[in-house]
Amino acid sequence: MLNIDRRTFLAMSAALCASPAWSAQSGGDGLRVRAARNHRLYGTSVDSRNLKADPRFAQAVATEAGILVAESETKRKAMEPAKGQYYFGGTDAILNFAHSNTQLMRGHTMVWHEANPAWLEAELPVSKDERLLTDYIAKVAGRYKGQFQSWDVVNEVIEPKDGHPLGLRTNSIWYEAFGESYIETAFHAAREADPKTPLFYNETNLEGDDAWFEPRRTATLKLIERLLARNVPLQGFGMQSHLKAFRSKYSEAVISKFLDEIAAFGLPILITEFDVADIRGPADPAQRDTAVADLTRMFLDVAFSKKAVLGCITWGLTDKYSWLSLTPAYKWSDGQLSRGLPLDGDFNRKPMWTAMASCFDKSQA
Ligand code: XIL
Numbered sequence: 001m002l003n004i005d006r007r008t009f010l011a012m013s014a015a016l017c018a019s020p021a022w023s024a025q026s027g028g029d030g031l032r033v034r035a036a037r038n039h040r041l042y043g044t045s046v047d048s049r050n051l052k053a054d055p056r057f058a059q060a061v062a063t064e065a066g067i068l069v070a071e072s073e074t075k076r077k078a079m080e081p082a083k084g085q086y087y088f089g090g091t092d093a094i095l096n097f098a099h100s101n102t103q104l105m106r107g108h109t110m111v112w113h114e115a116n117p118a119w120l121e122a123e124l125p126v127s128k129d130e131r132l133l134t135d136y137i138a139k140v141a142g143r144y145k146g147q148f149q150s151w152d153v154v155n156e157v158i159e160p161k162d163g164h165p166l167g168l169r170t171n172s173i174w175y176e177a178f179g180e181s182y183i184e185t186a187f188h189a190a191r192e193a194d195p196k197t198p199l200f201y202n203e204t205n206l207e208g209d210d211a212w213f214e215p216r217r218t219a220t221l222k223l224i225e226r227l228l229a230r231n232v233p234l235q236g237f238g239m240q241s242h243l244k245a246f247r248s249k250y251s252e253a254v255i256s257k258f259l260d261e262i263a264a265f266g267l268p269i270l271i272t273e274f275d276v277a278d279i280r281g282p283a284d285p286a287q288r289d290t291a292v293a294d295l296t297r298m299f300l301d302v303a304f305s306k307k308a309v310l311g312c313i314t315w316g317l318t319d320k321y322s323w324l325s326l327t328p329a330y331k332w333s334d335g336q337l338s339r340g341l342p343l344d345g346d347f348n349r350k351p352m353w354t355a356m357a358s359c360f361d362k363s364q365a
Helices: 006-018 031-037 048-053 055-064 089-100 118-127 131-143 173-178 181-193 213-229 252-263 285-303 351-362
Strands: 041-046 067-070 104-112 151-155 199-203 236-239 242-244 269-277 309-314
Touching (some): 031 041, 031 351, 041 048, 041 055, 048 055, 048 089, 067 089, 089 104, 104 131, 104 181, 118 173, 131 181, 173 181, 181 213, 199 269, 213 252, 236 252, 242 285, 252 269, 252 285, 269 285, 285 309, 285 351
Parallel strands (some): 041 067, 041 309, 104 151, 236 269, 242 269, 269 309
């Protein structure tokens, strides 16, 4: 049961590389074209303020990306900042940009413990009212019905360190109020409001070869198995893939096995938040760029050897706007930009871009 109809997907990809408008700019075809030629997707997360305020960024996004996702603006904190008061301006702006540039968009994310507005964090633990989950999903899934390529219904629900026997994240208001059942409640509510858009489960920290990754992979696979056994409308898997070039170990065999295990459930896979942290790397940026590009090539070659992998979205396009430069665990203390995305801070293509382009060129979907 491959839930996204592969033929529809291929037709969409063909449309994405059809127009010459994205070719031969700043030194050749953008990644969207390189990906689409081999029936895969490339895209990036964006923030609507940057698209609006920075024309060079907007141009680079139009040239390189075939699919967009909001970095923050489709999260609940942004969409329902006060109870019952919705703000859709950010998401709408990105959707409009995507339409003007023949791009797809995906929704990220309906339920994430880190994106709850403060009022909800205060209210849910007291009321335990399921409508605080389902009404919101009905509202946003209904509003964007049929408009997204896929929707992340739940995000980051596994955390073996919390001590749950099945590895579930228990340190979240959702688990505390409802136990595991909130996950399937969310999927059913999304399906009811938007019957057609493929519904994804998105998860983080699955690709490494250090000991702590293995229980995360096991718990993720077990969760998917339980959801599918209960006929939960889960139709795709998002593998975030925030890699760390100088902090984690990686093995092709481990990544390959995990992707095969997900694919064996019949689920399509999207690499949803790819980037490569360069913190703790050598002082020379050129050396870091080489290491980032090498790891990118290794990872994407394995990923694109799988038919189930639909494509790769990077978590940002340019180092100018990268969460890696702002997040304490990844940022450089001297204020320099991180170098974990395809374009540098001045929109030049880096070795990581070249690695991605060649992986897309080689890939056969
Ligand atoms: C991050 C954004 O990049 C930040 O701008 C925001 O403040 C917090 O969220 N996993 C996810 C993403 O699923 O939504 C996160 O994005 C990065 C980690």
